[in-house]
Amino acid sequence: METTIPKSSTALAALLRADFTTLFRNRRSVVLALLVPNIILISWKGLVKHAGGPFVLATGVVIGLMAIGLMGYTISITRDRDKGIFQRLRVAPLPTWTIMLSRIIVQLFMIMLLTLVVFVVGYQFDGILLSTGGYILTFFVAFIGGAVYLCLGQLIAGLVKNPETVNATTRLVYFLFMMTGMFGDIAQFSDMGKLGPYLTSMAHWSPYGCVKIMLQASMEPAKWGHDNNVALMASVAYAIVFAAVGIKNFKWESR
Template sequence: MEETIIPKTSTVLGALLKADFTVQWRNRRAVVLVLLVPIIIVTTWKGMIPILGGAYVLSNSITLGLIAIGLMGYTNSIARDRDKGIFQRLRVAPMPSWAIMSSRLLVQMILIALVTTLVFIAGNSFDKITLTRAGYALTYFAAMVGGAVYLSLGQVIVGLIKNPESVNATSRLVYFVFIMVGMFTGISQMDNKPNLFEKNMIQIVTWSPYGTVKTILAAGMVPGSWTMDTTNALLVTLGYTVVFAVIGIKNFKWNTK
């Protein structure tokens, strides 16, 4: 009787990462579109910099980029691979289930670092926005924390909805809502005398996943502006991540049956 050889976890994870990066390269057009979104925001919101500041524009741009990665990239790729039976085939291989998802998440984290870097480059090239070393480092940290929120939110969508077309439609709808929220906050904060409705909406948006991520990103770019409200925003962001992750993982099915 032949002895079954179980490969090392590190070997399996390395193979999965190579395969996932290959898939990203083959779908590079979709990846490029995701990366272009925040750069477009940086260039088109240039007029807001003298009014709201460079950190505001960059933080909004990165936030929308994180949303694009979490909802348009990660969610749809998971739904597509599940529908094709890729996950079902991977699960019968001699590898732990956590390695399968860890590989996907690590690829998304690298994309988050890439989109943050591109926003910094675009901000410096088009708008002459520069940060301190501490500002750059803290912003990368905030981007990773913020990216985790939208990856976990994407996990909720793909966990609750099995049909890939429905997942695609839902993720697009949620993404559109976030874009509208970003535009609303930008317009409202440029108004020196917001009405009661606008004030209430600003408070709601401030403590939404969009608002808390934007808050910690903006404060990260200017470390001296970090306040207790920023710390609270960080804690709320981590809370959103935990809640979304628990719901998404609990309801996730490896196949569509």
């Protein structure tokens, strides 16, 4: 009997249907991923007058990107690896690269949805309105920032095999990044003595800070400058390093 090998496009389309179906069935986790950044966005309405709309919007988007990359992508691929789904897919007559590409496309959809929802909430509740160029550029920068956290998630999934440990690690990293960003913002707008400049610098060049700097400047394209170019290069470097180590150490089975 002759074995029929499907085209790569056919295999990818089938995987995308399955992954989007799974995303729909887990819509509560999608709602939670969108809820946290928008709660922060609404609660920080008072900061719009002092820090500016782009600052508040960028904070909401970057926190959402962390949730998608760490809590969404990492946990989902670790769960599927532990259940043996990847092993079954690998013996199927389809290219291996389509398995991960399908997952990444779903996460890119989530990034687009998150950015759109933050824009709508920011306008409806905080009265933040950007230029057309600002909206378009922010979408592109959000994909770059999302790639940083997707690659960080890949790094965690590659280095840690146990799903429970992965779950704990992603939550810890999410918390640390959020606190780093929050303390950096507080140090920027308040007098914290000698500790202030160090906290600001650490938050500024962390993955959180670099992504936020890019997002904030992309909302006002005229203000994009050298500092933002450095943040862009640093973000790309973070993504490359995270992806290289994560892919190299990734195992298709948990045992």
